[in-house]
Amino acid sequence: MPNDTADIVDLDLAHFVPYRLSVLSNRVSSAIARTYSERFDLTIPEWRCIAVLGGAPGLSAGDVALRTAMDKVQVSRAVARLVENKRVQRTVDVDDGRVARLSLTAKGRAIYDDVAPLALELEAKLLEALSPAERGSLDKIMAKLNAQAGHL
Amino acid sequence: MPNDTADIVDLDLAHFVPYRLSVLSNRVSSAIARTYSERFDLTIPEWRCIAVLGGAPGLSAGDVALRTAMDKVQVSRAVARLVENKRVQRTVDVDDGRVARLSLTAKGRAIYDDVAPLALELEAKLLEALSPAERGSLDKIMAKLNAQAGHL
DNA sequence: GGCAATTAGTTTCATATGAAACTATCTCCT
DNA sequence: AGGAGATAGTTTCATATGAAACTAATTGCC
Numbered sequence A, B: 001m002p003n004d005t006a007d008i009v010d011l012d013l014a015h016f017v018p019y020r021l022s023v024l025s026n027r028v029s030s031a032i033a034r035t036y037s038e039r040f041d042l043t044i045p046e047w048r049c050i051a052v053l054g055g056a057p058g059l060s061a062g063d064v065a066l067r068t069a070m071d072k073v074q075v076s077r078a079v080a081r082l083v084e085n086k087r088v089q090r091t092v093d094v095d096d097g098r099v100a101r102l103s104l105t106a107k108g109r110a111i112y113d114d115v116a117p118l119a120l121e122l123e124a125k126l127l128e129a130l131s132p133a134e135r136g137s138l139d140k141i142m143a144k145l146n147a148q149a150g151h152l
Numbered sequence C: 001g002g003c004a005a006t007t008a009g010t011t012t013c014a015t016a017t018g019a020a021a022c023t024a025t026c027t028c029c030t
Numbered sequence D: 001a002g003g004a005g006a007t008a009g010t011t012t013c014a015t016a017t018g019a020a021a022c023t024a025a026t027t028g029c030c
Helices: A015-040 A044-055 A063-067 A072-084 A106-125 A130-149 B017-040 B042-056 B059-070 B070-086 B106-127 B132-150
Strands: A088-092 A098-103 B090-091 B100-104
Touching: A015 A044, A015 A088, A015 A106, A044 A072, A044 A088, A044 A098, A044 A106, A044 B070, A044 B132, A063 A072, A072 A088, A088 B100, A098 A106, A106 B017, A106 B070, A106 B106, A106 B132, A130 B017, A130 B106, A130 B132, B017 B042, B017 B106, B017 B132, B042 B059, B042 B070, B042 B090, B042 B100, B059 B070, B070 B090, B070 B132
Parallel strands: none
Antiparallel strands: A088 A098, B090 B100
């Protein structure tokens, strides 16, 4: 017996996980950006570069791209501006003339030392909404989803 | 007794929730976009408009903006292109000449009927990585985080 | 050694984006 | 009625973005 409604799909964005993920991520990212963008005249890609270089000086632009999940054009532009503003120092690698080693200057480190605690504080405030158990779940769930999203 | 390392912050992006959220969301969104962008020559904002209009015909552009969390400029442009391609129909509201009522044409509905199941399938595949309990947690966690992100 | 194929990073170019200004319509108040 | 806001949606403009082409340096192969 045929059923006229069998093929009617219902994609309700309000319950669609990829969509909810996107809205949540945008909200959180802009909230964090507000804490530094104006005060330090820093774009999101620039801040991401500073964040990884603060924890791992001497990375190449390619390394930074890998760790931040940005593309190399974005990194190239962010680093160019950071160097121009004397926040990052660039030295050509001794063994490979194509590679530029990057590290924070004193000015760059000062920004890192200012912004990083604010960012961590904001993350903490966000996670305050969750119970300890939920925080654990979130960690596991994100790891699983990220892996699954990779090979989907 | 002073402690020299007391102020050294460690912001490791790999464990920073806002950052992980952003990477995950981008991965998932591009995976979905791949299923329709080329085949239907559809941008992400256009698809979002089609998605809400498929479920709720007669919305105004402003309604669409609210439901998709896009800004009105984005919606205006996406709708303009959709109308041009005869995928969406626009009629001036009878009671208010400023408002345009939007709905899918047959062509637009055909796209919706094609893409929506694919999108839902992709969501299902993504969630396959989680246990039923975890799926429930994810739902609650996202609701809580979203609320918290709102007033932070 | 020297030339083809790789790789790191930059630049170009065409398109996407959002804030602010704008147009058209409507609502409220007197 | 009519003029001061308010509101829906569009356009403009300056900036951001990413794919593809490019430059420079390195490696591998004959």
